[in-house]
Amino acid sequence: MNKKLGVYICHCGGNISDYVDVEKVREAVRDEEGVCLAKTTMFACSDASQKEMIEDIRQNNLDGMVVASCSPKLHLVTFRAVSERAELNKYNYVHANIREQVSWAHSDDKAGATEKAIGIVKSAIAKVRLAEALNPIKIHSEKAVAVIGGGVAGLRAAIELSNMGSPVTLIEREHFVGGRVSQWDVMFTTNQTGKELVTRLYNDLISRDNVTLLTGAEVISNTGSIGDFTLKVKITPRYIRARCDEGYLQKAIDVCPVVVPDEFNFNITNRKAIYHNFPSEYPQYPVIDIKNCTRCGECEKVCGIIDFSQKEEIVEIRVGSVLMATGFDPYTPYPGEFGYHQFEEVITLPQFKRLTELNYKKLIYKGKEIKNIAYIYCVGSRQIEGEVHTVASADDLSKDTGSNQIEGENRYCSRYCCTSVIHTSIDAKRKFGNISNFHFTRGIRTYGKQELLYAESLRLGDIYLQSYENDPPLVYRENGRTHVKINDILTGRREISVTADLVVLVTGMVPRADNSVATLFKLPKGRDNFFNEIHMKLRPVETVIDGITICGACQGPKNITESMNSALSAATKTFSYVSKGEIELEPIIAEVDKELCKWCGECQKACPFDAVKMETSEGKEIAVINNSVCKGCGMCLPVCPVNAIDLIAFSDNEIESMINALVS
Amino acid sequence: MNKKSARILVFSTEKISDPAIDMAGLLKLHYPPTVYTISVPCSSGIKPRWILHAYEKGFDGVFIAADGSDCTYGESCTEKTGHVVGVTHQMMKDKNIDPARLRMAAICSVCSESFVKQIRSFNQYLLESTKS
Numbered sequence: 001m002n003k004k005l006g007v008y009i010c011h012c013g014g015n016i017s018d019y020v021d022v023e024k025v026r027e028a029v030r031d032e033e034g035v036c037l038a039k040t041t042m043f044a045c046s047d048a049s050q051k052e053m054i055e056d057i058r059q060n061n062l063d064g065m066v067v068a069s070c071s072p073k074l075h076l077v078t079f080r081a082v083s084e085r086a087e088l089n090k091y092n093y094v095h096a097n098i099r100e101q102v103s104w105a106h107s108d109d110k111a112g113a114t115e116k117a118i119g120i121v122k123s124a125i126a127k128v129r130l131a132e133a134l135n136p137i138k139i140h141s142e143k144a145v146a147v148i149g150g151g152v153a154g155l156r157a158a159i160e161l162s163n164m165g166s167p168v169t170l171i172e173r174e175h176f177v178g179g180r181v182s183q184w185d186v187m188f189t190t191n192q193t194g195k196e197l198v199t200r201l202y203n204d205l206i207s208r209d210n211v212t213l214l215t216g217a218e219v220i221s222n223t224g225s226i227g228d229f230t231l232k233v234k235i236t237p238r239y240i241r242a243r244c245d246e247g248y249l250q251k252a253i254d255v256c257p258v259v260v261p262d263e264f265n266f267n268i269t270n271r272k273a274i275y276h277n278f279p280s281e282y283p284q285y286p287v288i289d290i291k292n293c294t295r296c297g298e299c300e301k302v303c304g305i306i307d308f309s310q311k312e313e314i315v316e317i318r319v320g321s322v323l324m325a326t327g328f329d330p331y332t333p334y335p336g337e338f339g340y341h342q343f344e345e346v347i348t349l350p351q352f353k354r355l356t357e358l359n360y361k362k363l364i365y366k367g368k369e370i371k372n373i374a375y376i377y378c379v380g381s382r383q384i385e386g387e388v389h390t391v392a393s394a395d396d397l398s399k400d401t402g403s404n405q406i407e408g409e410n411r412y413c414s415r416y417c418c419t420s421v422i423h424t425s426i427d428a429k430r431k432f433g434n435i436s437n438f439h440f441t442r443g444i445r446t447y448g449k450q451e452l453l454y455a456e457s458l459r460l461g462d463i464y465l466q467s468y469e470n471d472p473p474l475v476y477r478e479n480g481r482t483h484v485k486i487n488d489i490l491t492g493r494r495e496i497s498v499t500a501d502l503v504v505l506v507t508g509m510v511p512r513a514d515n516s517v518a519t520l521f522k523l524p525k526g527r528d529n530f531f532n533e534i535h536m537k538l539r540p541v542e543t544v545i546d547g548i549t550i551c552g553a554c555q556g557p558k559n560i561t562e563s564m565n566s567a568l569s570a571a572t573k574t575f576s577y578v579s580k581g582e583i584e585l586e587p588i589i590a591e592v593d594k595e596l597c598k599w600c601g602e603c604q605k606a607c608p609f610d611a612v613k614m615e616t617s618e619g620k621e622i623a624v625i626n627n628s629v630c631k632g633c634g635m636c637l638p639v640c641p642v643n644a645i646d647l648i649a650f651s652d653n654e655i656e657s658m659i660n661a662l663v664s
Numbered sequence: 665m666n667k668k669s670a671r672i673l674v675f676s677t678e679k680i681s682d683p684a685i686d687m688a689g690l691l692k693l694h695y696p697p698t699v700y701t702i703s704v705p706c707s708s709g710i711k712p713r714w715i716l717h718a719y720e721k722g723f724d725g726v727f728i729a730a731d732g733s734d735c736t737y738g739e740s741c742t743e744k745t746g747h748v749v750g751v752t753h754q755m756m757k758d759k760n761i762d763p764a765r766l767r768m769a770a771i772c773s774v775c776s777e778s779f780v781k782q783i784r785s786f787n788q789y790l791l792e793s794t795k796s
Binding site for chain 1: 687737739740
């Protein structure tokens with residue numbers, strides 16, 4: 001309790017001192033117990049102030065420091081580093097937020113703001129008095145990384161990690177890498193095709209000695225924690241030997257009696273149970289879809305490369321960090337939503353994109369040539385709260401009025417769809433000619449350079465109509481044709497109806513339907529059900545699970561450029577976990593008072609990370625915390641019936657002394 | 665209580681509700697300056713004894729700015745924070761403290777307006793309840 005403390009109160013230019021009398025704050029706290037130095041400073045974060053703090057700490061042998069300034073989100077790390085440079089343990093530094101939570105919040109009440117600032121600084125002093133010198137927890141880290149997901153984000157991240165010198169295992173659940181991008185034709189803004197992009201990334205990846213690519217591979221278990229994850233990966237075989245004769249293979253495909261919808265083309269075409277990769281899919285080896293294969297044996301009769309003796313394999317890999325790039329699913333409208341699955345002319349944007357690629361001189365769908373196309377925007381995105389919808393029943397589906405009465409929970413904007421549909425509609429017009437495009441929008445969001453595409457679409461004569469979210473367009477049948485009707489707000493809510501040969505529902509992104517990998521890694525999800533980063537801006541690729549980073553569309557809708565950028569960011573962060581072979585963790589973890597603990601198991605039940613174990617110590621059963629697994633959430637604290645658990649830096653003494661200081 | 669604003673202790677969380685309270689300041693959304701914040705990692709780790717200590721020391725109300733479903737430590741946070749509140753309410757009743765002096769609301773990282781609205785309403789309640 002004989003700590004010598006230094007306190008600095010920042011003017012922040014005038015951001016703080018215009019509303020808080022910083023000199024009065026200094027006067028009020030300078031005689032607090034332990035305070036031997038209290039100063040005001042114009043900018044605490046400036047180089048000059050930092051140097052002054054270092055000198056003060058050294059000259060006065062300070063063993064605790066408080067800086068009252070802006071939010072700790074901005075400068076906690078800065079002043080911890082100042083402490084370290086002055087050989088003061090960084091956990092003996094406490095930050096007081098008197099800008100965002102005082103001067104700005106109470107700019108209408110200067111006296112009140114000053115009183116509050118005094119309380120907050122006194123509270124920080126109370127905390128630093130009790131703060132202990134702590135050392136970051138150091139643990140060994142495997143110098144290897146697993147990347148889960150072989151779409152463009154995963155491929156890019158794996159290449160970057162390889163560049164940095166880390167061994168990488170890229171795990172892809174499908175038998176081919178490339179993800180969604182392999183399904184796209186020409187893309188904006190580069191005009192390269194999805195195939196070109198995936199080919200470039202794949203060729204780069206497989207040329208590397210420190211990359212292992214596992215396809216048809218799924219993580220089935222995960223144990224360990226940051227620095228030492230052990231993953232069990234189940235690898236499904238292709239049932240086809242690598243060296244195959246194309247002629248015989250085609251015969252095998254021809255004789256296969258199983259016909260299933262082709263997911264690559266979003267079910268607008270079919271494929272056999274034995275099938276070849278599309279040119280944009282890698283590795284370019286065929287595969288047998290064993291889930292749908294009936295084992296009739298017809299293919300084996302005509303093709304010698306079929307090998308049903310291949311077995312599933314379980315491999316175990318140890319890595320220091322895991323990077324998740326598991327991508328997204330396109331939104332699938334409910335039956336009856338804007339006539340989907342009700343009228344055959346209604347398809348989704350991903351289906352339309354495949355359709356335009358698969359057709360050549362004329363745009364043909366279901367045997368009919370397409371001339372008029374209606375695009376309905378924001379299907380499955382930007383759904384409004386309180387919308388009461390009814391899913392169409394089988395009977396409804398036979399009626400001639402499209403039902404858009406669907407329950408919708410996706411409040412977010414999917415960001416890529418406006419640009420994607422405008423780009424595809426322009427392509428369709430250019431490729432097939434004589435196409436009329438009618439866009440039924442809720443406002444266009446072609447942000448940044450993508451605005452050029454919107455301008456080009458307008459120049460080409462595309463028609464844009466707009467409605468409010470509570471008055472969406474209606475898809476209906478009349479006289480054997482499909483029509484789309486809207487109360488167009490751009491023409492004073494005039495009712496406008498368009499006869500459409502094809503209705504394209506501009507569907508957005510949703511989280512993967514099969515997200516079992518998230519459960520395995522206990523990854524938190526946000527309100528949109530995508531994976532959740534710690535902080536959108538300050539820690540955008542880290543998750544609360546130490547050692548696991550996220551990138552690409554698995555954390556929210558992104559276009560390709562944004563996904564690639566986040567992949568680079570995640571790769572860099574991931575590498576930082578494994579590069580030194582040792583990592584430092586925040587020592588803010590739970591600690592058990594062995595004397596008080598009587599092992600009831602409540603703390604173990606409360607811990608979401610399995611960090612609490614029962615052990616016998618001196619003949620007594622007690623709870624023990626696994627330091628490398630504990631995340632410092634504190635969920636075990638309030639459930640202990642004998643108050644035997646505290647969180648380091650948030651102990652009863654610290655919290656209660658802060659409360660005392662606030663009311664003093 | 666013959667004063668303009670009640671003394672309220674807010675337990676906020678470092679990753680979720682703290683950013684919202686910071687942003688309330690940034691947006692100059694005003695609330696009473698007698699509202700003080702202590703930040704903890706997760707709202708489900710708040711001990712009832714800390715809340716009772718605040719009343720003993722003179723706070724009129726305690727507000728838990730909970731993580732809600734956004735909690736980065738897992739989905740069980742909401743339920744566990746609710747349990748903390750339930751247990752504390754019972755302890756308050758046992759000590760003849762009005763349970764309504766403890767409030768909880770999920771405050772997401774961008775819920776600045778919601779935070780200020782909640783605090784103003786809580787302040788109003790505390791002022792009125794002590795008058796009567």
